[in-house]
Amino acid sequence: MTVAITVSKEDYLKAILEAESEGQTVISATLAHWLKVSAPAVSMALRRLKRDGFVEVRADGVIRLSTEGREAAYRTALRHHLIERMLSELFGMPWYEVHDEAERLEHAVSPAFEALLMKKLGEKGTCPHGNAVLPESPERRLRRGVRALADAAEGARYTVTSLYERDPKLLRFLHQTGIEPGGAVQVLRRNYDQTVAIETSLGQFTVGPAAAEKVQVKRTPETARGARRSR
Ligand SMILES: [Zn+2]
Secondary structure: OOOOOOOOHHHHHHHHHHHHHOOOOOOHHHHHHHHOOOHHHHHHHHHHHHHOOOEEEOOOOOEEEOHHHHHHHHHHHHHHHHHHHHHHHHOOOOOOOHHHHHHHHHHHOOHHHHHHHHHHHOOOOOOOOOOOOOOOOHHHHHHOOEEEHHHOOOOOEEEEEEEOOOOHHHHHHHHHOOOOOOOEEEEEEEOOOOOEEEEEOOEEEEEOHHHHOOEEEEEOOHHHHHHOOOO
16 A cells, blocks of 8 residues: 555646646546545535635636646646656656655745755756656657557557656556666557557566556667667
8 A cells, every 4th residue: 555645735736737738628527536536525625726716617617727826736746846856866766656755745845945956957857757847748749759558559669758657556567567767668469458468678568558558658769779689
């Protein structure tokens, strides 16, 4: 079991902003799913956020951030990003463990500490899961030649660009199959049952759609192939 994380106002705002930048229409069910909380809990939180001027809820149920809400959401997302990078780049914490730790620490970062982290790490880099401060929409990813492993071509070799980081169990599973940011994956076979047989540095595995849809990959250029031999 993972340690329960208290879902705060900042978490709601950050989830709305992240879901938006992934190209999703945000309704209360989106938040219940993203934050793994009950529908009544979401309604209660939304009432409070509305009262405090952070969000607007349209008549059709679509949730929009106010300018103030957007600003607060971005701050939290940036702090999450910086803490993940600090844990990984400065302290060597494994990439499949940093997300939960950052979920806790992001709320304790003062503006002065944020400025120090920014100076040390820079705002532009990617986190240990390969993500920028805010996630990209699938359309934007495709324009960069990045697609989900679930849609990758049979026989082709790919480099993992990023992973969906909100699910610690998924991250541990990916770690055990050798799927990691920057790692190599060859698609051996796409099966009828939507699973994909792959080969990574750890060997051969079969991965189902629940995981394969959450791994982003890019074709490895021909020239880079000699570097990694299959065993
Ligand atoms: Zn991350």
